[in-house]
Amino acid sequence: MSDAAETLLSVRDLSVAFHQGGETSLAVDRVSFDIRKGEVVALVGESGSGKSVSANSILRLLPYPSASHPSGEILFKGKDLLKASDKALREVRGNDITMIFQEPMTSLNPLHTIEKQIAEILELHQGVTGQAARKRILELLNQVGIREPEKRLKAYPHELSGGQRQRVMIAMALANRPEL
Known part of the structure; x- marks a missing residue:
C-alpha cells in the first residue's frame, strides 16, 4: 500500500x-x-x-x-x-472525523443527561434509538472506563468529576467509530 x-x-x-x-x-x-x-x-x-x-x-x-x-x-x-x-x-463531522475538546464542561450541555447527549449522536448519525442506543451507550461508557455506567446514564455533567466528563467526551467522539 x-x-x-x-x-x-x-x-x-x-x-x-x-x-x-x-x-x-x-x-x-x-x-x-x-x-x-x-x-x-x-x-x-x-x-x-x-x-x-x-x-x-x-x-x-x-x-x-x-x-x-x-x-x-x-x-x-x-x-x-x-x-x-x-x-x-x-x-x-462526527462520522469520519471527531474531535475531543479540551474542556468538557463547555462542550457538554448542562441541561441534558449524559445518556441523552450520547443518544443524540447515535440517533442523528446512525438512526439508532431506544434500547439499541442504550446498549451502545453502556458499551461506550465501559470502553472509556466509567465505573457503574448504568448509574451514570441519568447523571448531568455537573454531577460527574472532571475526569468522568472528559471520558464522556471521549465516548461521544468514539460513538460513530470514526476513522480519525
Whole structure:
C-alpha cells in the first residue's frame, strides 16, 4: 500500500487569518502535516501558537466569515474539506472525523443527561434509538472506563468529576467509530 493510500488527512500550507475592524491577523502561517491510518500526531506549541485554530480548521469550526484561509488545503481521503459543501462537511463531522475538546464542561450541555447527549449522536448519525442506543451507550461508557455506567446514564455533567466528563467526551467522539 502506498503512503498516499494510507494517509487519512493531509494538511498542506494551511494559513488562517482573522479579520476584525479592518485589521487582519495571521494566526497560522503555512502549517503542513499528515495523519495516516493508525497514527497518533500531536500539535505541540506555546499558548497562542495556533494549535487549536489549526485543529478547528480541519472541520471548519472557526468563526467564519471573520476567519479565513489565505492559503492551503485540508485533504481528507483526497477531498479538500476547505472546499467541501456544508452538507458534505456535516457528513464528515462526527462520522469520519471527531474531535475531543479540551474542556468538557463547555462542550457538554448542562441541561441534558449524559445518556441523552450520547443518544443524540447515535440517533442523528446512525438512526439508532431506544434500547439499541442504550446498549451502545453502556458499551461506550465501559470502553472509556466509567465505573457503574448504568448509574451514570441519568447523571448531568455537573454531577460527574472532571475526569468522568472528559471520558464522556471521549465516548461521544468514539460513538460513530470514526476513522480519525
